[in-house]
Every structure is written in structure tokens, then in C-alpha cells.
Amino acid sequence: MERLKNCRLCPRECGIDRFSSLGFCKATPSPKIARAALHHWEEPCISGTKGSGTVFFSGCNLKCVYCQNFEISQNGFGKEVSVDRLSEIFEELFEKGAHNINLVSPTPYVPQIVDAIKKVRDTVKIPFIYNTGGYESPQTLESLHGVIDIFLTDIKYKDASLAQKYSKAPDYFDISLSAAKKMIDICGNPQFDENGILKSGVIIRHLVLPFCRKDSIEILETLASELSPDSFILSLMSQFTPDHDILANYPELCRKVTSFEYNSVVDAAISLGFKNGYMQEKSSAKKSYTPPFDLSGV
Ligand code: SF4
Known part of the structure; x- marks a missing residue:
């Protein structure tokens, strides 16, 4: 917990005392949770038939302007x-x-999450996913290392001006690509159980944004050239849904992705192997994929 007194848990490196101030992510000293419930809208190898036991933490170190949550x-x-309560939630x-x-x-609660997982590692015999x-x-x-089994991570932008405009993180691409490589080092190649449920490994997600298909294709080209195709699972998402007031400041984001935009990215992914x-x-670009944040299971 000493790490919270001079918080540098993420590349923002705010250096603040989380017990007396809020950093960029606005995370509290104790883990803040909005919902803990079975969730059926992740990739099929994550949600399976019974659902993914999803814990939604409050606060974020990216705060993308179009965030569905x-x-x-x-x-x-x-x-x-x-x-202690967090570890009970895992058990439930x-x-x-x-x-x-x-x-x-x-991300802002990693020290507490690691402690909570260690308390139940012997009883909660299912994979733990770091969804970032x-x-x-x-x-x-x-x-x-040795605590998380699966990383579900994004690579959102290659272009620094997009990363600055939408997430105030101009260095986002280099950091997220290095992070994905580190995650692959930690988890190894994807492993599945006999029912096709992911046991360990990395899924790299990319959400296609309006007017950004060329950036999406450049990301795919970089992934194809820098990572082994067997070392991760690619998940291309089309679910961008403009649904809150702040988007009035970003008129280019006030529509869904077109079929042409999404299909051209999918075609590029297929031709890259x-x-x-x-x-x-x-x-699937529907608001209904966002669950109600109602403190269920908290
Ligand atoms: S986790 Fe939050 S407070 Fe800590 S460095 Fe990142 S943004 Fe700042």
C-alpha cells in the first residue's frame, strides 16, 4: 500500500498521495466498485455459457471521451x-x-487486487483476467506475474494526435504495444480448456472509431510485424456507440462506424493473416452491451 502514497502505478505517474488527493484517474484509496456480476458480452472464449464474473472498478487512467462506461x-x-470484501466478491x-x-x-487498484487474489487463490480455481x-x-x-492468468488489453490508436485528443495520452501507442509484449511474456501463448474457454493468454482488442480506419489498419500492420501471430488473439470491435453529452464537443464521433469502415479493417486483418x-x-453496436451500474454484487 506504500505505492499509493506516491502513486506511479500507471504511466501518468501523478506522484500523489492517494490517501489525501485524487490523481488523473480519480481513484480512491480503497477499491471502488460499481458492479460485480456475471457478464455475457465478452468474447466467446471469455463469457462461455455461464458468463464472466465481472468486477467493474470506478476510475480510469485513460478516461476516453467516448467511453461506454x-x-x-x-x-x-x-x-x-x-x-477482504473484494476477495469475498471473487468467491461469490x-x-x-x-x-x-x-x-x-x-490499474489504479493493482496493490489491493493482488492482495485480494492471494487470499483466495486456493479456493477460487478459475482464471483471473486483467481487463485494461x-x-x-x-x-x-x-x-x-503469477497472479493474473489472462490479459484483455486494448490498442486504441497509433496516431499520437488521436491519442491526445481522445485520451490525453500522446504516448499511448508505444506504451500500449510495449505493455502487450510484456503481457505475452507473462502469460505465454493462449491456452484453452476442453470447452474452448481461455485458461491463459492475451487478447488484444481494437475498437474501430469513425473516420479512423487508416489508423486501425496501421495498428494491425504493426501487430503483424512485431508480434508472433500465435502469441495473442486479436479481437476487432465495431461496437462504438455515441451516447453521452460530451460527444457534442467531438462532432466527428457523433455517428456509428459505417460498414465500409469496419469491413475495410476486417479485410486488412484477414489479408495480414x-x-x-x-x-x-x-x-452489435448497441447500448444494451453496457450493463447497469447499480452496485449489484458489491
Ligand atoms: S493510477 Fe491514477 S493516481 Fe496513480 S499514476 Fe495512474 S492516473 Fe495517477
């Missing part, structure tokens, strides 16, 4: 819990039959 990533909705999700424990936006926007520091990732990943149906 705006209520928690930027407005701070949630309830603070102790490390396990008892409900979850295929895995899925930690969404965990990809803006991660190598030291923080190193502390997850990404044949075993996930390509989302265009019809």
Missing part, C-alpha cells in the same frame, strides 16, 4: 470496499459459476 470511468460512481462470483474473474479498469485500456507501466505489470481472432458483427 462513462458513469464509472469519469463520473466516479461506485462503492469503496475493503480488500466463483460460487455463481463464473468461468473466470474479470477485473475491468483495474492498455496504458500500463512495466513495473505494475511485473507485479501481476489474422484468421483466428474475433470480428464483431456490425449489429
